[in-house]
Amino acid sequence: MRFVADGMLGKLARWLRLLGHDVEYYNSLTDSELEHIAEESRRILLTRDLELYQHASSRGIQVFYLEGQSEPARLAELAKRFGISLTIDLNNSRCPKCNARIKEVPKETVRGKVKPNTLEHYDAFWVCRRCGQVYWQGAHWKKIRSVLEAAKEKVKGAA
Numbered sequence: 001m002r003f004v005a006d007g008m009l010g011k012l013a014r015w016l017r018l019l020g021h022d023v024e025y026y027n028s029l030t031d032s033e034l035e036h037i038a039e040e041s042r043r044i045l046l047t048r049d050l051e052l053y054q055h056a057s058s059r060g061i062q063v064f065y066l067e068g069q070s071e072p073a074r075l076a077e078l079a080k081r082f083g084i085s086l087t088i089d090l091n092n093s094r095c096p097k098c099n100a101r102i103k104e105v106p107k108e109t110v111r112g113k114v115k116p117n118t119l120e121h122y123d124a125f126w127v128c129r130r131c132g133q134v135y136w137q138g139a140h141w142k143k144i145r146s147v148l149e150a151a152k153e154k155v156k157g158a159a
Helices: 010-018 031-041 050-058 071-082 116-121 141-158
Strands: 002-005 022-025 044-047 063-065 102-105 125-128
Touching: 002 010, 002 031, 010 022, 010 071, 031 044, 031 050, 044 050, 050 063, 063 071, 071 141
Parallel strands: 002 022, 002 044, 044 063
Antiparallel strands: 102 125
16 A cells, blocks of 8 residues: 655554555645645545645545554554554565665675674564665564554454
8 A cells, every 4th residue: 555644643654664555754744745745646645634634535635534542543543444464574564764665685784784782683684775774673573563463452342
């Protein structure tokens, strides 16, 4: 799925990219600029701004208003509405920072780009094809899994 997220949804944009979705995110564009991007690139506009939602909707732009107050709640809303899988497949993930695809790389290629301790404890690494950011499933993955599990529970609870 292809989305454009308004300035209030930066964290959500990162989550959706991790889940493999193409998400444009700008934190300083006007409502009309966001509408233009959504319309021209045929993206679904994601917003927490009711006025933007109403205006975009009246113009026939595909838009979704998120009511959730937390990332699990917002992810659950999107999963229910668009059938988004709440499981990360790093072979399909995008860079949370720049939205480009990431690719798995041999451990040796990240030597000097990550701390020696990281290199010692982890074997699988991914690199962004555009910005070069290096990723691995470190201790933070426990929190990532927790958020996704909470979102899955919200989806089940609403069914």
